Amino acid sequence: MAIVAYLVLRDPTATAKMTPNEWGDFLAGCFAPLAFLWLVLGYLQQGDELRLSTDALRLQAEELKNSVEQQRALVEVSRLQVESEREALAFERSLREDLSQPKFRVEGGGGAFRGDGQSTYNATFINVGHDATAVYAEILLPDGFRQSLLNQALFSKGEQYSTHITMTSRFPHTQGTLLVRFVDGLGRSVEQQFSVALIDQTDHSGLKFERIEA
Structure with missing residues (x-):
């Protein structure tokens, strides 16, 4: 400016x-x-x-x-x-x-074969797991033979039950199946299967039971 x-x-x-x-x-x-x-x-x-x-x-x-x-x-x-x-x-x-699962172990005892053709095989059920209710067991053979072995309302832990299988002939050389049905600790219906076979081929051979895993 x-x-x-x-x-x-x-x-x-x-x-x-x-x-x-x-x-x-x-x-x-x-x-x-x-x-x-x-x-x-x-x-x-x-x-x-x-x-x-x-x-x-x-x-x-x-x-x-x-x-x-x-x-x-x-x-x-x-x-x-x-x-x-x-x-x-x-x-x-x-x-x-x-x-909550019952755990069954099945042990076979000695067998007996009589001259009239009848044979008997011992089996013992042992529960090493939880208590089981409504326990039912039966054996099935391929020739259609079946026999109920156990029917218990309660099978507590640690208990064992002995029974036997009676047949009009020897146990076959083929393998059979043992079905065990029960209700476990959670209220569920469960089925376990065991294979059943002779231990050997002698007249007094017992049975062996092996668990079949699902």
Whole structure:
């Protein structure tokens, strides 16, 4: 502004004779550098603000990244905890089911074969597991022979019952099947199977019983 005043006052007569266009050119020439200076200063200020804004966004991005990593870690911890609880529940369920299961062992005693063709084979049932109810056992042979061997309302843990198989002939060389049905400690109906065969081919051979795993 001082420069403009100086130029005007230095030659008032000349400036008084200037036309509007000349005044416009004069003022434009005087203020153009100032406008350019303001433009440069505004550009620099916007650059600083943009830089600050970029830094703020970068910090927010870092915080968001850290938050995502923390959430991922929490999710992984939760997943491992759920998996551990699931395995613990499965183990507990398996243990409870195993403890509720009666476990029968069948032992064969000596056999007897009489001259009239009748044969007798001894068998002993032993429960080494949980108490069982509604216990029923029968033997089945391939030729259609079947005989009920056991029918107990309650077969407690540690108890044993002896019975025998009576046939009008010798036990066949083929393998038979022993079925044992009962209700376990969880109230479920269960069936166990045993293979039945002669120990040897002598007249006094007993029977061997082997559990058939399901």
